[in-house]
Each structure stands twice: as C-alpha cells, then as structure tokens.
Amino acid sequence: MRSYPDPHLLNADLHCHSNVSDGKLSPAELARVAHENGVRVWALTDHDEIGGIAQAACAAKALGLHFIAGVEISVTWANETLHIVGLNVSPDDNSLLHGLASVRAGREARAREMSGQLALAGIEGAYEGAMKYVGNPDLISRTHFARFLVSQGCCADVSEVFQKYLTPGKPGYVPHQWATLTQAVGWIKAAGGQAVIAHPGRYRLTDLMMHALLEEFKELGGEGIEVVTGSHTVDQYARFAKVSLSYGFKASRGSDFHGPGESRVALGALPALPDGCVPIWHDWNME
Ligand code: AMP
Ligand code: MN
Ligand code: MN
Ligand code: MN
Numbered sequence: 001m002r003s004y005p006d007p008h009l010l011n012a013d014l015h016c017h018s019n020v021s022d023g024k025l026s027p028a029e030l031a032r033v034a035h036e037n038g039v040r041v042w043a044l045t046d047h048d049e050i051g052g053i054a055q056a057a058c059a060a061k062a063l064g065l066h067f068i069a070g071v072e073i074s075v076t077w078a079n080e081t082l083h084i085v086g087l088n089v090s091p092d093d094n095s096l097l098h099g100l101a102s103v104r105a106g107r108e109a110r111a112r113e114m115s116g117q118l119a120l121a122g123i124e125g126a127y128e129g130a131m132k133y134v135g136n137p138d139l140i141s142r143t144h145f146a147r148f149l150v151s152q153g154c155c156a157d158v159s160e161v162f163q164k165y166l167t168p169g170k171p172g173y174v175p176h177q178w179a180t181l182t183q184a185v186g187w188i189k190a191a192g193g194q195a196v197i198a199h200p201g202r203y204r205l206t207d208l209m210m211h212a213l214l215e216e217f218k219e220l221g222g223e224g225i226e227v228v229t230g231s232h233t234v235d236q237y238a239r240f241a242k243v244s245l246s247y248g249f250k251a252s253r254g255s256d257f258h259g260p261g262e263s264r265v266a267l268g269a270l271p272a273l274p275d276g277c278v279p280i281w282h283d284w285n286m287e
Helices: 025-034 053-063 096-106 107-120 126-131 142-151 158-166 182-190 205-220 235-247
Strands: 039-043 066-077 082-087 195-198 225-227 250-254
Touching: 025 039, 025 053, 025 107, 039 053, 039 107, 039 195, 066 096, 066 182, 082 182, 096 107, 096 126, 096 182, 107 126, 107 142, 126 142, 126 225, 182 195, 195 205, 195 250, 205 235, 235 250
Parallel strands: 039 066, 195 225, 225 250
Antiparallel strands: 066 082, 082 195
C-alpha cells in the first residue's frame, strides 16, 4: 500500500483526452506527460470511447503511475449537453461498450451536416479537413473541425472557432441528441464505475435546474462532481466544493487536458481540492 500524508495533497488528475477522442497526444504519450508532471493517480477519460484504455494502462504500469480507467459520456439533459465522467469502469463491460457505440454512432452524420452548414458560411471541405485531425474515425468531434478552421486561417485559435462557428446559434453548430442521464449513469454503474458530473460550472443552468440535475443524478446513483477542473474559475472551486458537501457528493479533480497549446491547465497542474471536500479517491485501493 502506498501511503500519502493527506488525500487532499495527492496529485490526482482524473480527466483528460487522448487522440482516441479529441486530444492531441496518444494514450502512452499522455501517461509520460502525467508522470513527468508529478501526477500520482491518473485517469484517461476520452469522449464516448474507451479504446485508449489498454495502451494507457500499459504505459502507466511501466512508469509506476497508478492508472484509473475512465470515460466522459456526452448526455442531453433538459436540452443542454452535459458530460458525465465514469471512473474505475471495467473496459470489458458489454453494457458500457454497446452504450458508448450507440452514442458515437450519430457523430458521422452530425459532422457531415456541420460541414454542409460551414460550406453555406463560405468554408468549403470542412468534413475532409476535420478528418485529417481525427485519430479515431469513430470519433469526429467539434474540436477536429476547430483545428481545421485554425489551419485555414479562419480564426486565430480553437477557442475563437468555437465562439464564432461551433456553439449554439453559430453557423456550424448542429444540435445533437446524446445519451440520457439515466443511460450514462446506468452504463457506468453496470461497468462497476463511479459516475461524476464533469465541469458543472460550464453548464447554462439556472440555480433551480442545477438543483434538479444534482437531485436526479444523486437519485440515479451518481457519486461525485468535479470541483477543481481546468474549466472552473477559482470562485467556482469554492462554489462546487460547497455543492459537493451539501448534496453529499465526493469531489473530483482533473485538468481536462487536450494537448499542448490547447488547454488552460497542464496535466497535474491544478490546485488541491478545497478543505472539507471528500476526494473521490478517498476509499480507492491504491496498492
Ligand atoms: P463534441 O463532443 O464534438 O460536441 O465536442 C465537444 C468538445 O469541444 C469538448 O469536449 C471540448 O474539447 C471542445 N469545446 C467545447 N466548447 C469549447 C470552447 N468554447 N472552446 C474550446 N473547446 C471547446
Ligand atoms: Mn473535448
Ligand atoms: Mn467535457
Ligand atoms: Mn473532457
């Protein structure tokens, strides 16, 4: 058993993406960067896909880095897209595998429609262009379109592309129906994992709707929320630390790293969880 003086001081990074979804690095490269940056417990959480887990686990083992198999599932709830992270999922579970395949299935048609919309806005060949950035043909995402648009000089960076083209109301945005919250939590639990609401501060929900989401998630067996994430401001760390305590959720921590130059926070480079939070890893066996 490894011993850590205080679970709050453990450098756990439980949210990031490889090129199996919309990250830039391979799972093995991410393991190396996590290790170099002092991460002690690391999870790979690709969008709607666990195809990178085997490579990540193998690379982490060689480095002596404790690895957690994870996933980030796209959900539609109350007309809003939410992300639910699953941690400690079994990558062989059929319910999870089939569920994720069903979520991925709509991405191809959505990408073609996005491309059509972008063509109407004067940007030709976006589907083919985005595909050049795709590492896994099963998982074309808005991020790949954003990288292509940057390469064409349409915008200075990925975040400007999202603002101008890829968010609701903008010319390249195509609404999409993802999994239900019930399905996502159900698949994660069927695979023996813990469900965690990713970056709750990012959702455009009123306080009342946020309350409804947290209650429903709890009812379904959700166990945690991200408190310290690359997507939150310092004020949001404090807000969601309070939320985790008042609703009885454990707190998670993850950079949401997508690659060098594209992420606000590097792997492992986050502050500790605020005092009082119960870390999602507090009862994990880290042998
Ligand atoms: P998709 O699942 O194809 O809708 O793509 C979602 C991904 O787009 C997220 O996981 C982020 O990586 C990226 N994304 C969403 N909004 C933004 C934004 N405003 N700026 C940069 N990246 C974003
Ligand atoms: Mn992403
Ligand atoms: Mn997300
Ligand atoms: Mn993410």
